[in-house]
Amino acid sequence: MSKVRVVRANLKGSTISFSLGRRSPRRKEPELPVAVRRMEKRLASTVGGASRLARMRAGLTQADVAQRIGVATEVYGRMERGKMLPSVPTLLRLCVVLRSGPDELMGLAPRNSSPEDSPWADEVPSGLDDTPDMRRLLRTLRRLRRPQIKLMHLVATAIIARS
Structure with a gap:
């Protein structure tokens, strides 16, 4: 049986070592014709x-x-x-x-x-995500957390108000 030696050092500089036995080989899937x-x-x-x-x-x-x-x-x-x-x-x-x-x-x-x-x-x-730009924006918004979504809402509201 072959063994693998693993060595770790702790904060005081002493080492701990131990050995692991050999792993069993993976089973191969049967090949298709x-x-x-x-x-x-x-x-x-x-x-x-x-x-x-x-x-x-x-x-x-x-x-x-x-x-x-x-x-x-x-x-x-x-x-x-x-x-x-x-x-x-x-x-x-x-x-x-x-x-x-x-x-x-x-x-x-x-x-x-x-x-x-x-x-x-x-x-x-069919919904609001009819254009690639809107779909890209929605994908990005879905990754935001709640506080970030609230901030984006405030930004969008401010942009609309200036238009």
Whole structure:
């Protein structure tokens, strides 16, 4: 058994040492057949390309979509580049946000020419965040604490009063 020696020094300069036993090796996941890996890669590429087109059609940024579906921007970027497949719940949230059906995003149906034709169009509430600038501002404001929000309210009120 190989051992790892860990040494720590305390404030008086004396040392304490102890050894840890060898770690058990990680279990490897069983490899998928080549045909399945190829199919998953093609599907990830198809979903990513369709998501990108639907996002651009909706006038959203990657950060907007990521925030709305509840994933990190980097994760959504990997999905859009076809490097990973979304989970089923994430795919459904993506359909709602992008106003596209899952069949469209997975390449099983033709892409809709306009989001209004989609059966998913009525499920996305429209609000104040219709422009990229407003969405960016709202994302920033959501990270503020209560005192900072009160201060921003005072600043906005003062700006409006001068207009």
